[in-house]
Each structure stands twice: as C-alpha cells, then as structure tokens.
Amino acid sequence: MNSVVCVKQVPDTESVIKIKPDGSGIITDDLKFVMNPYDEYGVEEALKLKEKFGGSATILCMGPSRVVETIRTGLAMGVDKAVQLDDPAFEGGDAFATAKALAEALKGLEYDVIFCGKQAVDDDLSQVGQILAELLGLPHVSLIQKLQVADDKKSAVVDRQVEGGIEVLKVLLPAVLTTQKGLNEPRYASLPGIMKAKKKPLDVKDLAALGLNADSVGCNGSKTMITKYTAPPERAAGKIIEGEGPQETAPKLVQLLREEAKVI
C-alpha cells in the first residue's frame, strides 16, 4: 500500500495577517510557517496504512526552500521519503497551476491513495485535491473522516461528512481523498524520528526535472489572478449592555436585535 500525501506549508493559524501597503500581497517577514493542519491528517492516515499493509508513505510538497522544515516534520512523524517541487516558475500559481505541477510529479511516483487536505488554511481554496484527481484521471472523495481500505487494496470505504449526516461511500482505488478533522489524531514526531528524518531521501525537482513548460505552471499557468489584497472590513466597537443582571440586560438585547440590528 503506497500513499502520497500532498503537504502545503502555511502560516500558523495564530498569525496576524498584514497586508502590504500597495495591496500586492501579504507581509511574510515575521510569519511562522507550519504544515497545513488538514495535511497532518493525511500524513497520519498514510502512516496508519503503512503500518497495516506495509508499503510506503511519501510527501509531495511544492514550495521554496523554507518548506523543507515542514517536509522534515512529516519525515520525523514517520514518512519514508519526500519530493519537493521548487522552482521560481511554480510561484504564485492558482489551484489549477498548482495541481498541474503536483500531477506531473505524481506520474513518477507509486500510489494507491493520494491524500490532500480538504483545504489549505492560507488560500482556503478547497480545490487542489479535486483538480489533481481530474488531471490524473482518478476518482476523488472529499471531506473524509474515516478510511477502511479493502484487503485487496482495490477499493476503500470512507465516511464522508455532508450536510445533516455521514455518507458512507465505496471508492475504487487509486483515488484522491481529501481529509477532514476527525479522521485521526496526528502523532507528534519523536526524538528518534527527528534524528532519522535528517537521513531520509528528499528529492528536489525543478521545472526542467518535471519536463513542464513554464507557461503551464505558477502565475503563467493560472486561470485566476489575485489583483488586490485588502484588510477585512473593520468591525466598529460594539456596545456592552449595561444593567442589573439578566432581567435587565436580556430584554435590552432582544430590543436592540429587533429594532437596531433588525435581525430578529
């Protein structure tokens, strides 16, 4: 059973996001970067499959040299090897351009399952996994919370969270699965894991190594472009409702919601 986990490095969710004065991007100088939280579930699930069926777990991560730290985190958790896609030409890509490069890299890897996060918590696109599946001609299931691979590894049964309940689906493998919270509890890297990670193979590929044209990836290969970043609308300071206990404050609140906010 071979799994590939697509891992993205993103700013820590604690981060305050500051926008450049000209609106051309965000200020990345003092951001702390971490593994996209949803991708941690993919790593954990790949390790579980490896423990159960044997085989390998591989990380595929596109990004500049800073992403190596995130890749090492995955390797320290127990992943066997990693492929990093690093080339200035990959930068600034939208979901389509990103998936294009990832798909090309995947053609050189062995997999029964490809894990992606349900979304990257920086761009919040929720697209790359589905597009990747399409480009590779594979089925996908999004938002999985439980995975049971059949003994013959030709199919899997997954629980998928949808409105109002859980859908139980059988999917033919290989497939792309996008992970949702609840799938598992990602393990921490152990100290021996961290030591071993340093020696695990990390294969860095640039545009030429993938054999792709510069026009098909990054900004040039994108179908959508961010033209401007703005700060979210400021919320005006609110009112603290004064009064002697709930008997006074609750009616006041209801009245404000009714007459001022007009939401009730």
Added chain:
Amino acid sequence: MSNSIWVFAEAKEGKIKKVALEMISEAKKMAEKLGGDVSAVLMGQNVEPLAEQLGHYGANKVYLADHEVLKDYTTDAYSKVLTELIKENEPSIVLYGATILGKDLSPRVAARLEAGLATDCTGVGLDDGKLTVTRPMFAGKAYTDISFSGSKTNMASVRPNALPVTPPDESKKPEIIKVDVNINPDDIRTTIQEFVKTAGERADLTEAEIIVSGGRGMKGPENFQMLEELADVLGATVGASRAAVDAGWKAVSDQVGQTGKVVSPNLYIACGISGAIQHLAGMSTSKFIVAINKDSDAPIFQKADYGIVDDLFKVIPVLTEEFKKLKADS
C-alpha cells in the same frame, strides 16, 4: 460563446437551496449589464416541479437534468452531465453555491474544462464585461479581488448569505430545456452505501441565518441543551468552538473557525467563547455578533456588536424567554 450567466441550482430534499436564489438574483443584475441572460441548471430525480421557482427569481432558462442516476449526488455523474452541458453552450460565467456539494463539484468541472474557478466568494461583479470576484483568504483575515484569464468560461462558488435575494416575480416562467442524461454505470467510480443522519432539520452552519455557539464556558455537553432550546426559538443552528469540540461535547462538523466552518450568518451568538484568533477568523463576517461572557476582557467583545458581561447560565434562560415572548407577540 454566449453572454449567458449560469447558476448551478442545488436542490436538497425537494427544495432549492437559498444560495441558488441569491445567485440567480445577482446574476440577473449582472446579465442586464452584460446584455445577456440567466440560465439555471437543475439536476436530480423528480426535480422538475422546482424549475418554475427559478424563473420567478430571474432565470430565463432552466436546464433540467432529471434522471434516477442523479438522485443522489455523485461527483462523477454530476460533473459529467454539467461539463457536457457547459461545453455545448459555452456560458461566459458559471456560479455554484459554496456548499459541500458545490465545493466538491466545481473544481472537478473547472479542471475538465480548464476554466478558472474562485471558491467561496463573498462578492461577484463585472469588469469590462468579465467576471471579477472578492473572496476572503486566511479564513477572513484578508480579502482578495480576483480576475480571470485564459478560459472561455469563468467560474465562482459563492458563499451562502453573502448576496441578497430579490423578491420573486411569480408571473415570470422560465423556458425549460430537458437535458439528455447519458451516464453508464462505469462512469461512476463511487457508490453510496449508507447515509447516517446525524442532524435534525436545522440548516447547515454554513447556510444558517442565525447561529448560537457555545465554547468551553458551557462547562459540559449536557449544558448544550440550553443552547438547543434557544436555537429552537430562533430557528437557529448550534455551533461550537474548537475547545468544545475537542472536549467531545459537540461533533467536529459543528466547529466554527479557521479549521472548522467559516460562517456568515445574520446573527451569531457566542456563549462562553473567548474569541481566539482562529475562532474569530471563522465568524467575523457575521452581520451581527452577540457575545455572552463573564470576562469583560475576553477578545470576543472586540468583535461583538452587542455584549453581555455576565454568567451565561443566568443569561441564556432569560434570553430564551424574552425571544419566546417576542415571537409570541409577532
């Protein structure tokens, strides 16, 4: 290529989703500027009776794909039917609701057509006759304007409750175009084995107009009953902070925040939630925010329109009674 704006009209349990009506309302305004028309795409089994309503909100045409193979959503069947339809008619814009289904389907269709797609948009508009959108990133810590290039059809999924619905005009009847559905069983690589219902009749958090959310201050799962009662009175959906979810008091699907659901209701009532940055990121686009917290320094009060600094266990029962009175009077 036609100057047509399409809306994927998601239907669930015999009802068109409100977000579809929101998009049709907006598409109609855009079509007037563009000199084009609005079409809705309706897929499912026995959904024909829903087609007319789409006309009332502004769809000139409804493409109706009614077939037993479309009864339940599968990525493969829906994307095949929709992609073929788009290929044939080449609309300039396709809008989807940013629902679980919409977010599963739209990237797949976009990829097959090599079309641009922006997800979870809070605003859509036209610039020089071409689609432009606004969408939050970092769960709302930043907003971006997006333009499209290089494809005939541009696509966006739109967040529920982000666009206003215009009043329906019941005299307007859409032209209904029946779509041939040619799916063979091998096209569908997933099979639904079971559906386990976990929620009641309430709207999903991402679509709810009112949300009552509880955090660690709720102290235990049993106390969420109090929020359920408040939600019943308001027709609201109950959400939770990650602390409440991690404690096992509420399901993962109830979590609001950067790594839960990003919500934009008209009213968000936060009870015993401190307002950590990841929580705020997921709910600060709510139109009105109410916070009930005994700590006046809790960061949630910086985002709240109205706050009550008090013990939630004392406030919520009285508040529920007050809302009941109000509902009884009106």
